[in-house]
Amino acid sequence: MDREKKARLKFWGVRGSIPTPESNKLHIGGNTPCTELRTADNDIMVFDAGTGIINLGNSIIRKGLTSQGIHLFLSHFHWDHIQGLPFFKPIYRSESRITIYSSQEPEQTRRMLEAQMSTPFFPVDFKNLPARITVRKLRSTLVRVGGARVLPFSLNHPQGATGFRIETNQSTIVFATDHEPGVEEIDQNLRSLSRDADILIADTHFSPEDYQSAKGWGHGTWKEAVDVCQSSAVGQLFLFHHNPAYSDDTVRSMLNDARKEFRSTKIAREGTAIEIG
Numbered sequence: 001m002d003r004e005k006k007a008r009l010k011f012w013g014v015r016g017s018i019p020t021p022e023s024n025k026l027h028i029g030g031n032t033p034c035t036e037l038r039t040a041d042n043d044i045m046v047f048d049a050g051t052g053i054i055n056l057g058n059s060i061i062r063k064g065l066t067s068q069g070i071h072l073f074l075s076h077f078h079w080d081h082i083q084g085l086p087f088f089k090p091i092y093r094s095e096s097r098i099t100i101y102s103s104q105e106p107e108q109t110r111r112m113l114e115a116q117m118s119t120p121f122f123p124v125d126f127k128n129l130p131a132r133i134t135v136r137k138l139r140s141t142l143v144r145v146g147g148a149r150v151l152p153f154s155l156n157h158p159q160g161a162t163g164f165r166i167e168t169n170q171s172t173i174v175f176a177t178d179h180e181p182g183v184e185e186i187d188q189n190l191r192s193l194s195r196d197a198d199i200l201i202a203d204t205h206f207s208p209e210d211y212q213s214a215k216g217w218g219h220g221t222w223k224e225a226v227d228v229c230q231s232s233a234v235g236q237l238f239l240f241h242h243n244p245a246y247s248d249d250t251v252r253s254m255l256n257d258a259r260k261e262f263r264s265t266k267i268a269r270e271g272t273a274i275e276i277g
């Protein structure tokens with residue numbers, strides 16, 4: 001008998017700012033942000049192209065999935081969210097169909113991606129990639145990918161960032177990195193878009209103590225993320241965009257603190273896949 005198909009969320013990169021290939025950080029993971037949502041219809045949706053996207057690309061090649069369409073949503077263009085793209089193997093396959101979404105005009109998105117893949121920074125020019133790459137601007141309306149719907153929204157971050165509310169037929173996931181709470185209108189919007197979500201993936205880069213000397217850097221703490229979950233009836237919280245200075249033990253102790261206030265808190269850990277719905 002056919003098992004009912006489920007969507008699957010997988011963390012390929014969870015570290016903020018820079019990769020951390022250090023032994024005391026590898027249980028949680030050293031690659032920079034990349035999260036995949038594979039819908040029940042097998043659509044490949046990818047959120048950010050940090051170094052985690054490299055292993056995702058290898059997996060897509062191994063499974064022969066390049067031609068079925070890859071939808072890459074970029075939260076913003078800070079280095080840690082795009083630096084894996086030049087090493088994402090599907091861009092070198094002519095059968096790949098890749099759509100890149102960002103809040104910028106398509107020409108501007110292309111310009112930024114071309115800048116990191118051009119002389120003297122990289123030997124292959126973005127303009128000459130074999131894959132068929134389409135670039136789209138996200139507006140404040142729904143984007144449909146197969147059976148999934150994605151609603152982009154603004155976050156508070158230097159030079160801006162975009163969050164995403166993703167609804168599949170089975171569940172709702174809110175992806176909100178990189179974000180510093182403190183702008184009332186943006187915070188309210190995040191709360192209302194997180195209403196009844198099954199999962200919130202939140203920027204918890206700083207411990208509440210360390211945040212005191214990092215105001216204005218564009219990142220948040222578990223305390224505010226817990227607050228969103230409690231006020232918006234969110235099912236589960238994933239701590240995400242881990243500070244590169246924090247060891248596995250440090251992030252675990254933040255998890256313990258967060259769980260005292262919101263039991264359904266977990267650490268987004270590289271390589272972890274969650275079936276949803």
Ligand SMILES: [Zn+2]
Pocket residue numbers: 016017078080081178241
């Ligand atoms: Zn970041």
Ligand SMILES: [Zn+2]
Pocket residue numbers: 076078157161178218
């Ligand atoms: Zn950033």
